[in-house]
Amino acid sequence: MARKATIVGGGVIGGGWAARFLLNGWDVAVFDPDPEAARKINAVLANARLALPALSDVPMPPEGRLSFADTMAEAVEGSEYVQESVSERIELKHKVYAQLQQANPGVLIGSSTSGFKASDLQIGSPAPQNIIVAHPFNPVYLLPLSEISGSEKNTEATVQRTAQIMKDIGMFPLVIRKEIDAFIGNRFLEAVWREALWMLKDGVATTEEIDEAIRMGFGLRWGQMGLFETYRIAGGEAGMRHFMAQFGPALKWPWTKLMDVPEFNDELVDLVANQSDAQSGMYGIRELERIRDQNLVGFLRALKERNWGAGKVLREHDEARAALFHEGLDQGPKAEPLTLAHLQVLPGWIDYNGHMTESRYYFCNSEVADAFLRLIGAGMDYVEAGHSYYSAETHIRHLGEAKLGDRLTGTLQIISADEKRFRSFVRIMKGEELVATIEQLCLHVDMKAGRTVAAAPGVYAKLKAIADAHAELPLPQGAGRAIGQKKG
Structure with a gap:
C-alpha cells in the first residue's frame, strides 16, 4: 500500500512538494481553497514529470495517486505526513495546524515557512512536538535541500523521522543545530539580496548584470563546493589560513551595505520589476521553469557522475531504490x-x-x-x-x-x-x-x-x-x- 502525504497550500512550493512525493510513489492529497489549485498543481507536475526522472538511473516507482480534498480533515485522513505551504502569516498557520491536529492528532506536520521558528509555529498547539520546520528551495521537485529545524519541544525521534521522510523522497535533510529566524539558506540569500538591491538602487548594476555576475562566476563554484570549500581552494596550497590572512582585512573595508536596508517603496519596486521584465519578460513563466529545470538537470547529472555535492544525494537515492527494482x-x-x-x-x-x-x-x-x-x-x-x-x-x-x-x-x-x-x-x-x-x-x-x-x-x-x-x-x-x- 502506498504511503500518503497531505499538502496544504497548492502554490509554487506546495505544487513542488506534491510533485516530489507523487513521483517518488506516495499518494498525495491536496487541500487549497483556490479554485485554480488543481490547474496550478498539474502544471507544476507536468514540468516535474519531464525533469525529475531525468536525474534517475533506476526506474521511478509507480506514480502515486493525486487527489484534491474539499476539507483539511478529508485531506489528512490516513496521512503519515503533512507539508504545510500556506502564506507566511503566523495566525493562518496556527489555524491550519489546529484543524489538522483535530482531524489527525498524531500526524507529523512539516512547514515550508521561509523564516518562522518551530517554537513560533507551535504556539497554542495541543501537540507541539509534531510540528517542525521542513524548509525547501524552489524547484522543490529537483533541488534536494530541506532545512529541518525543531524546537526544544520536538524530540530527537521526531527530528530523525522528518529527516528520514525527506531522504525517502530523495532530499537532503540539513538539521539546524539551533533555532534561528530564516534558518541558514535564507539568511545567506537575504544578505546577497540586500546587497543586490543597493547596487541596483545606486545605479551600479542592472538586474541582468547582477545575475550575470552570479551565473557566469561564483554561482558555478557555489553549486558544487559552497562558500568555505571554495575559499579554501582560493588560499592555494596554504589553504584556508592563507585565504583568511590575505582577505580577512577586507572585512573592515566599506565594500557592502549589509547592515543597511534600502527603503522599500514603489520606486524601488518599479526599478526592480521594470528591469526584470526587460531582462526575461520575453519568456512565459512555465517556459522559464522548463529552461531552469533542463539546466539544473544537466548540472546535477554532472555532479552525480562525479558523486559530488548534490549529485551524491541523487546517487545515494538511486542506490536506495535500486534494490526495490531488483526484487x-x-x-x-x-x-x-x-x-x-x-x-x-x-x-x-x-x-x-x-x-x-x-x-x-x-x-x-x-x-x-x-x-x-x-x-x-x-x-x-x-x-x-x-x-x-x-x-x-x-x-x-x-x-x-x-x-x-x-x-x-x-x-x-x-x-x-x-x-x-x-x-x-x-x-x-x-x-x-x-x-x-x-x-x-x-x-x-x-x-x-x-x-x-x-x-x-x-x-x-x-x-x-x-x-x-x-x-x-x-x-x-x-x-x-x-x-x-x-x-x-
Whole structure:
C-alpha cells in the first residue's frame, strides 16, 4: 500500500512538494481553497514529470495517486505526513495546524515557512512536538535541500523521522543545530539580496548584470563546493589560513551595505520589476521553469557522475531504490530465460521522435549482461583482479517501440558456452510485447595479457550450470540471423 502525504497550500512550493512525493510513489492529497489549485498543481507536475526522472538511473516507482480534498480533515485522513505551504502569516498557520491536529492528532506536520521558528509555529498547539520546520528551495521537485529545524519541544525521534521522510523522497535533510529566524539558506540569500538591491538602487548594476555576475562566476563554484570549500581552494596550497590572512582585512573595508536596508517603496519596486521584465519578460513563466529545470538537470547529472555535492544525494537515492527494482530477479539456473533487469524509459533516453534512442537498446542489453556477469561471479571484483568478458559480436533487432515512461524487462538465454566464451540472447520486453532482441558473443579475456583464456573454475561452473539448464530450450526465433535476411 502506498504511503500518503497531505499538502496544504497548492502554490509554487506546495505544487513542488506534491510533485516530489507523487513521483517518488506516495499518494498525495491536496487541500487549497483556490479554485485554480488543481490547474496550478498539474502544471507544476507536468514540468516535474519531464525533469525529475531525468536525474534517475533506476526506474521511478509507480506514480502515486493525486487527489484534491474539499476539507483539511478529508485531506489528512490516513496521512503519515503533512507539508504545510500556506502564506507566511503566523495566525493562518496556527489555524491550519489546529484543524489538522483535530482531524489527525498524531500526524507529523512539516512547514515550508521561509523564516518562522518551530517554537513560533507551535504556539497554542495541543501537540507541539509534531510540528517542525521542513524548509525547501524552489524547484522543490529537483533541488534536494530541506532545512529541518525543531524546537526544544520536538524530540530527537521526531527530528530523525522528518529527516528520514525527506531522504525517502530523495532530499537532503540539513538539521539546524539551533533555532534561528530564516534558518541558514535564507539568511545567506537575504544578505546577497540586500546587497543586490543597493547596487541596483545606486545605479551600479542592472538586474541582468547582477545575475550575470552570479551565473557566469561564483554561482558555478557555489553549486558544487559552497562558500568555505571554495575559499579554501582560493588560499592555494596554504589553504584556508592563507585565504583568511590575505582577505580577512577586507572585512573592515566599506565594500557592502549589509547592515543597511534600502527603503522599500514603489520606486524601488518599479526599478526592480521594470528591469526584470526587460531582462526575461520575453519568456512565459512555465517556459522559464522548463529552461531552469533542463539546466539544473544537466548540472546535477554532472555532479552525480562525479558523486559530488548534490549529485551524491541523487546517487545515494538511486542506490536506495535500486534494490526495490531488483526484487524478483532470477538468482540461479532454471530451464527458461533468466529475468535479469527491470528498466524504465527515462527522459534522457528518447530521441526527436519521442522513441527510445538506438544507443539505449544497447544500454538495456548491457544492464542485462552486467547482471548476468554478476550472477556468475564475473562482476567488478573479478574485473579488478584482471579478467573480464569482452563483447566480440553483437546483433540487435528493433521489433517494437519504447516511449517515455515505458517499463521494460530484460531476459537472457544462454545459447552456447565453453570455458572461453558464451553466446547469449537477450529479449527486451514491454509487458508481453517484444521490443528488441540482442544476440551477443562474449570472450573471456586476460586483460593484462590481452588474449582469450579460460574462465576461473568457479565462474565457469556457474556459467555451465545455466547453459545446461538452457540446453533444452528451443533456439530463439531470430537467433543467428544476418542483417537484412528474410524472416522466412
